[in-house]
Amino acid sequence: MTAPSKDEEKQITEGIREILSQYDKDKRHLIPILQKVQQSFGYLPGIATQKVASHLEMTDVQVFGVASFYNHFRFTPLGKHPVQMCMGTACHMVGGGLVLEALERTLDIKVGGITEDKEFSLDRVACIGCCGLAPVMVIGEKIYPKMSPTKVDEALVNLKMEAEED
Amino acid sequence: MTELIKLTINDTQVEAEKGTKILSAALDAGIYIPNLCYLPEADLPFGGCRLCYVEVEGRGPVTACTQPVTNGMVVHTQTPEVERLRRTAFKLLIAYHNLDCRNCPKNKKCELQKLAPKVKVKLKTPEDFRDLPTDLLPPDTTNPYVTYDPNTCVLCGKCVHVCAQKNGEPLIDFAFRGYETRLTMSSDITLIEEKCPSCGQCVAICPTAGLQTPTSSESNATLAEGG
Numbered sequence: 001m002t003a004p005s006k007d008e009e010k011q012i013t014e015g016i017r018e019i020l021s022q023y024d025k026d027k028r029h030l031i032p033i034l035q036k037v038q039q040s041f042g043y044l045p046g047i048a049t050q051k052v053a054s055h056l057e058m059t060d061v062q063v064f065g066v067a068s069f070y071n072h073f074r075f076t077p078l079g080k081h082p083v084q085m086c087m088g089t090a091c092h093m094v095g096g097g098l099v100l101e102a103l104e105r106t107l108d109i110k111v112g113g114i115t116e117d118k119e120f121s122l123d124r125v126a127c128i129g130c131c132g133l134a135p136v137m138v139i140g141e142k143i144y145p146k147m148s149p150t151k152v153d154e155a156l157v158n159l160k161m162e163a164e165e166d
Numbered sequence: 167m168t169e170l171i172k173l174t175i176n177d178t179q180v181e182a183e184k185g186t187k188i189l190s191a192a193l194d195a196g197i198y199i200p201n202l203c204y205l206p207e208a209d210l211p212f213g214g215c216r217l218c219y220v221e222v223e224g225r226g227p228v229t230a231c232t233q234p235v236t237n238g239m240v241v242h243t244q245t246p247e248v249e250r251l252r253r254t255a256f257k258l259l260i261a262y263h264n265l266d267c268r269n270c271p272k273n274k275k276c277e278l279q280k281l282a283p284k285v286k287v288k289l290k291t292p293e294d295f296r297d298l299p300t301d302l303l304p305p306d307t308t309n310p311y312v313t314y315d316p317n318t319c320v321l322c323g324k325c326v327h328v329c330a331q332k333n334g335e336p337l338i339d340f341a342f343r344g345y346e347t348r349l350t351m352s353s354d355i356t357l358i359e360e361k362c363p364s365c366g367q368c369v370a371i372c373p374t375a376g377l378q379t380p381t382s383s384e385s386n387a388t389l390a391e392g393g
Binding site for chain 2: 046060064065068
């Protein structure tokens with residue numbers, strides 16, 4: 001994970017301070033605070049756990065313990081093109097796992113990770129709601145139906161070229 | 167004076183104070199029940215290792231560390247059923263454990279090695295389970311006083327408890343879940359230096375080689391005495 005730049009860090013610290021000012025020092029606010037932080041930044045930055053911990057008079061490991069327990073929270077930012085692979089029952093049954101493995105290989109990242117150029121992030125999601133098109137992959141807003149490991153390259157190639165042009 | 171409860175453990179009459187758990191009543195009476203995560207001083211039993219299964223007549227198998235004694239309770243600690251449950255629990259503990267005991271700093275001082283003959287399980291990766299990932303995870307060396315080895319940790323939670331007792335709040339805690347569950351220490355070095363008193367209690371209480379002092383295993387003893 002690449003560390004955020006000085007400017008980003010300042011922005012994050014400010015943002016977190018503002019969120020924390022809305023909550024009093026009570027442990028029961030932990031998850032709502034973490035949700036708010038994730039809503040603002042798309043992920044939980046490293047300094048967030050410390051700031052939240054000191055606000056709630058907890059230790060940072062306790063906050064990290066709670067945050068890491070839930071799949072909902074992520075510790076890496078979303079890529080420009082967030083790739084989501086459906087692992088719901090239907091997609092799982094028709095080989096969603098193989099597509100996910102192919103995505104991990106092609107992007108050279110693990111689930112929950114982000115590529116070095118910050119173009120792609122990879123996540124597994126529970127159900128997208130179009131089981132008839134299983135296995136389903138979603139990149140940004142676009143749905144890729146009836147995926148297979150061999151179609152992964154094809155789906156990513158345009159986005160990758162776009163990234164190189166920029 | 168607190169009320170005394172009378173119960174039977176393995177045909178022996180045992181008396182224990184009200185609120186006592188079966189496990190501590192048995193241990194106090196000299197009846198051994200395998201246990202790993204049990205801490206007598208903890209208010210709430212962790213109940214994570216599942217090695218202390220006993221059979222209570224009329225109730226079936228229960229974990230002895232969580233079940234309070236009641237009058238007339240009849241407990242058996244050696245029935246085939248609870249022994250089977252213990253074997254399974256122990257196999258689950260070692261299924262994910264780096265069993266390279268010969269090169270382990272805790273060799274011959276390890277709780278798992280002591281427990282294995284008592285639950286009648288050989289210390290080798292169980293073959294009747296689904297394959298688990300066998301790659302060794304890197305140790306966590308951010309804390310200058312304690313090194314964490316996720317490959318030998320059995321997640322008994324003892325260190326989390328003693329650390330919380332000592333420092334008011336734990337500086338070690340569980341993170342992630344399922345197979346990925348492991349312990350986590352603060353990744354911020356300034357925070358560690360500010361808060362961790364380097365008392366070595368977590369290292370001293372660790373039943374395996376999960377937590378060690380970074381220099382060598384020999385300095386464990388000196389550090390523990392200091393704490």
